[in-house]
Amino acid sequence: MTSRIIYTHDYLQQLPQAFRQHLLKNGLNKEYGKDWEDILNKEYSETWRVENLVLSHWKILCRYAHTPGEALAEFLVGLREGRLLGTRCSGCGRVLIPPRLFCEWCLREVSDWVEHSGEAFVSTYSLAYIGTDPGVRLAEPNIVAVLWFKDTVKETPSSKTVLHAAGLMHMIRECRPEDVRIGMRVKPVWRPVEQRRGSILDISHFKPAGE
Amino acid sequence: MTEVYVAGVGEIPCKPSYPQDFREMLFKAFKNCLEDSGIDVSEIDAVVASGLDFFEGVSITDSYTPDQVGGRLKFNTLVTNDSLNAFIHGYMLIKTGWFKNVLVTAYAKASNILNYGEIVLNTWDPHLIRPLLIHHFSMAALDAQAFLSRRRGEPRDLSIVAAKNIRNAQRNSAAAYGADTDIEKIESDEFVSEPLRRSHVARLCDYASVVLLSSDNRSAKAVVKGVGFAHGSHSSDLSERVFGKFAWVRPAVSQALPSSSRRVVEFVEVSEPFASTELMVLDELGVYDGDVLKGVRGGDFMFDGALPINPSGGCIGMGYPLNAAGLQRVVQAVKLLRMGRWRGCLVASVDGEVVDGGSIVVLSAG
Numbered sequence: 001m002t003s004r005i006i007y008t009h010d011y012l013q014q015l016p017q018a019f020r021q022h023l024l025k026n027g028l029n030k031e032y033g034k035d036w037e038d039i040l041n042k043e044y045s046e047t048w049r050v051e052n053l054v055l056s057h058w059k060i061l062c063r064y065a066h067t068p069g070e071a072l073a074e075f076l077v078g079l080r081e082g083r084l085l086g087t088r089c090s091g092c093g094r095v096l097i098p099p100r101l102f103c104e105w106c107l108r109e110v111s112d113w114v115e116h117s118g119e120a121f122v123s124t125y126s127l128a129y130i131g132t133d134p135g136v137r138l139a140e141p142n143i144v145a146v147l148w149f150k151d152t153v154k155e156t157p158s159s160k161t162v163l164h165a166a167g168l169m170h171m172i173r174e175c176r177p178e179d180v181r182i183g184m185r186v187k188p189v190w191r192p193v194e195q196r197r198g199s200i201l202d203i204s205h206f207k208p209a210g211e
Numbered sequence: 212m213t214e215v216y217v218a219g220v221g222e223i224p225c226k227p228s229y230p231q232d233f234r235e236m237l238f239k240a241f242k243n244c245l246e247d248s249g250i251d252v253s254e255i256d257a258v259v260a261s262g263l264d265f266f267e268g269v270s271i272t273d274s275y276t277p278d279q280v281g282g283r284l285k286f287n288t289l290v291t292n293d294s295l296n297a298f299i300h301g302y303m304l305i306k307t308g309w310f311k312n313v314l315v316t317a318y319a320k321a322s323n324i325l326n327y328g329e330i331v332l333n334t335w336d337p338h339l340i341r342p343l344l345i346h347h348f349s350m351a352a353l354d355a356q357a358f359l360s361r362r363r364g365e366p367r368d369l370s371i372v373a374a375k376n377i378r379n380a381q382r383n384s385a386a387a388y389g390a391d392t393d394i395e396k397i398e399s400d401e402f403v404s405e406p407l408r409r410s411h412v413a414r415l416c417d418y419a420s421v422v423l424l425s426s427d428n429r430s431a432k433a434v435v436k437g438v439g440f441a442h443g444s445h446s447s448d449l450s451e452r453v454f455g456k457f458a459w460v461r462p463a464v465s466q467a468l469p470s471s472s473r474r475v476v477e478f479v480e481v482s483e484p485f486a487s488t489e490l491m492v493l494d495e496l497g498v499y500d501g502d503v504l505k506g507v508r509g510g511d512f513m514f515d516g517a518l519p520i521n522p523s524g525g526c527i528g529m530g531y532p533l534n535a536a537g538l539q540r541v542v543q544a545v546k547l548l549r550m551g552r553w554r555g556c557l558v559a560s561v562d563g564e565v566v567d568g569g570s571i572v573v574l575s576a577g
Contacts, residue, residue, distance in 0.1 A: 066337045076338060098339060098450050124360070124454045126352035127405040132328050132344050134403060144349045144404070146357075146454055162453055169340060169353075169449055182360050200339045 071099040074113070079202040082190050084149075086166055088112045095152045097166035105164075116166070118188040119209060120147040123167060127177045143172040143180050147206055168200070174207035185209040215305045215424055216431035216577060218312065219248025220542045222420035225387040225530035228322035229417045233267070236419040237318050238279040244314070244421040245281075249430050255423070256310040258282035259301040261294035261317040265330050266533050268323065280316050280421060293482070294420075295537025295560035295570035299438045301424045302572075315422045317539075319532030321415035331564070336448035348412060348485075350565040352404035355487035357455025359406060362494065364504045366406035369486040370397040371507050373410045373527050376483070379514055380524025383543070387416045387530040411486040416530025420538045422545075431577035433545045436475070436555070439466030443567030452567060460495035460559070463571045468557070473498045475555035475575065478519040480544045482536035482560040483526050492559050492569075493520060522547055536560055537570060548576045 068076060071087065075098050078085035086097035091106035095114060103110050127141035152166035172180060174189070186206040196202040221244025223229075223236055231239075245252060260276040269275065273289030276282065290297040294317035301313040324330060331347045355369065374397050380389030392410075400408040424435070443458030444451035468476070476498040483489035494503045499511070499518050506512055512520040523529065523543035532539055537560030544556050555575040562568040 068338050072338055096450070098448055124353045124357035126349050126356055126407075127402065128346065128349040128352070129401070129405075130346050130348060130403050132332065132346055134328065134346060134348060137401070141402075141405070142349075144343075144345055144353065146353055146449075164451070167450065169343065169345070171343065182356070199342060201342050 069101075071101045075099050076198040076200075078115075079200065080196045080198040082193070082196070082202075084116045084118045084188070086114050086116055086149075088114050092154075094154060094164050095149070095166045097149055097152065097168070116149050116152075118203075119150040120167065120186050120188075120206065121150070122146070122172070122180065122182050122184045122186060123148045123165065124182060125172065125180050127180075141177050143175060143177060145170065145172050145180070145186075145206070147186055168203075170200075170203060171205045172207065173205040179208070213306055213308060213426050214428065215302050215426065215435040216428050217422060217433040217435065217541075217545055217574070218250060218425035218427070218430045219244045219246075219423040219432060220420070220545045221245070221247055221422075222385055222539070222542050223418065224385040225416040225418045225532065225539075227387060227414070227416060227530070229320075233318050233320045233419070234275065234279045236320070236417065237276070237316060237421070240318070240419040240421045241280040241314075241316070244423055247432070248423045248425075250312060250423060250425070252281040255281050255285065255312050255314050257286035257288070257301075257304055257313045259297045259304065259313060259315050260287070260289050261292065261297035261315070261534050261538065262289055263291055263534050265333065266324065267320070276316060280314055282314065286310070293534050293537040293560050293562045293570060294539075295482075295541065295558065295572060296440060296562070298422065298424075298538060298541055298572060299440055299570055301422075302435055302438050305424055305426050311426050313424045315424060315538060316420075317532075317535035317537070318419035319415070319535040320417055321531075321533055322417050324415075327415065334447065334563070336446075339448040339450075346404070347564050348407060349404040351412075351485045351487065352407045353454050354491065354565065355406050355411075355455075355485065358487055358491050358494070359455075361455050362504055364490070366408075367394070367398060368490065368504055368507050369406060369411045370394045370408065372483075372486040372489050372512075373397050373408075375513055376486075376489075376521050376525040376527040377410070378528075379522055380528025382514070382522075383524045383529060385543070386524045386528050388414055389524055389528050407485060407487070410527070413484045413526035413531035416532050418530065418532035418535050418539060420535060420542045422538060422541055428577075433548050433574045433577045436573040436575050437467035438573075439463035439468075439571040441466070441568065442562075455491070457491045457495050457561075457567055457569070459568045460492055460571075461497070463559075463569060464496055464498075464557075467571045468573050470497065476518075476557045476573070477553040478522055478547065478556045480521055480523060480540040480547075480556060480558045481525065482531075482540050483521065484531050484536070484561070484564040486527060488561060488564075489520060489525065492561070496557070496559070498557060519553075534563075541572065541574075544574055548574060551576075
């Protein structure tokens with residue numbers, strides 16, 4: 001009994017060229033059996049010897065299919081419909097956006113759904129001159145921000161320390177970088193219905209709501 | 212009650228890259244530790260390794276640790292966390308009474324990671340945060356901005372921290388990035404994500420270190436006086452995160468050190484992937500009498516100040532060795548204690564660049 005493994009396109013792309021060509025030429029790119037392992041080892045050793053490699057580059061493909069869970073699935077469906085959904089704990093009264101079906105404060109299940117207007121204010125922000133690659137500088141900074149939704153903040157009565165706030169991290173646009181500040185009121189800008197797909201990016205960005 | 216001593220430390224200096232692989236790097240650090248401790252390899256009972264497979268690019272990376280550190284056919288365990296947490300696990304093993312000598316190991320081969328930003332991106336919630344493609348420097352900047360806003364600080368305070376650490380690193384032969392810089396030079400750096408400038412971010416490095424913990428005080432270089440660990444609010448979508456404040460610090464320091472004993476802390480070594488991290492940890496530690504930002508501006512945290520912070524140069528001056536940062540700080544703390552200038556110190560390390568969680572260890576001279 002031999003194990004059979006299907007090569008994916010991505011997997012083939014990261015193999016040394018000579019090895020990849022060999023697989024394709026011999027029709028072995030779709031599957032291989034145990035007998036093939038000897039050939040595979042030989043090909044690798046030859047590659048190392050021929051090219052005299054000091055470093056071996058190997059790209060790890062990180063691919064997952066994440067289950068969003070019941071609460072977040074509902075949230076994402078809501079986004080597709082242009083609705084911002086959350087849950088409210090009947091114990092402590094907190095509004096949870098993004099929603100959860102449990103409250104870790106009260107350790108009870110949460111089943112009350114609420115819909116929020118999306119009106120929020122800037123809790124913290126940064127003018128980001130980098131994207132995913134810090135070596136590439138953006139011509140104009142992205143305004144990255146944490147937005148707390150209106151009427152969801154819980155503070156200690158005395159010190160006004162924030163204990164909880166329902167909020168999202170997102171981008172602020174339609175705003176000059178020098179104008180953004182903590183406490184600024186913002187509102188969501190939704191993508192057109194036909195472009196929504198149940199993603200956080202169904203909210204295109206947030207923009208100033210005016211004082 | 213069993214006391215726990217640091218019997219020896221070993222490291223190889225931080226460098227942007229090493230031609231050796233991680234096994235070779237660890238072996239050198241191990242040999243240095245063994246020589247420092249004077250203990251024979253046969254006396255080592257267990258190995259606690261710190262490692263994160265995503266950083267190593269190797270699954271079950273702990274399986275590849277024992278051979279080069281004398282751990283073959285012995286008790287081995289991996290802590291997939293910052294290495295100060297691995298240190299605490301080693302401490303606890305000795306406290307059980309079952310182990311006498313426990314080796315704690317950590318290394319970083321950051322130069323082998325070709326897409327570090329993308330690797331860290333996998334930390335975040337795939338539905339809410341990752342699609343935004345925000346670099347973790349910007350995540351840290353959100354913390355920094357919130358901290359400075361809350362504490363009425365200035366971005367320049369971050370430059371004071373960075374300049375201090377880069378200058379301190381000049382004294383440390385294990386540091387990769389020490390230089391004779393000043394605040395104005397740092398202030399002229401470009402922003403990577405406001406308020407963080409390029410020099411406010413610790414550069415990655417290759418590094419390895421090994422620490423031998425023992426219940427035997429024969430070759431004690433330092434005494435472990437207390438340990439603590441805590442997490443703040445944790446959710447990968449950051450919805451529960453209070454930016455600008457490290458909730459983990461106070462409970463962790465309370466575990467490690469009674470508030471009445473905080474005067475034993477004569478200097479602090481704290482892993483600071485960002486200059487703001489150092490200030491945020493210090494702000495919650497409760498070991499400095501006064502306003503932390505005034506202390507920064509007044510020079511109290513300089514090498515010769517009232518409470519030196521990162522006299523070794525920290526991660527900004529030495530290089531940031533990923534999850535090895537905590538053990539890197541322990542090794543520097545022990546080296547500094549052995550200078551004879553200070554009698555006690557506190558070591559703190561965050562669980563990752565932008566994680567609201569971390570470990571604290573209190574050491575005194577052996």
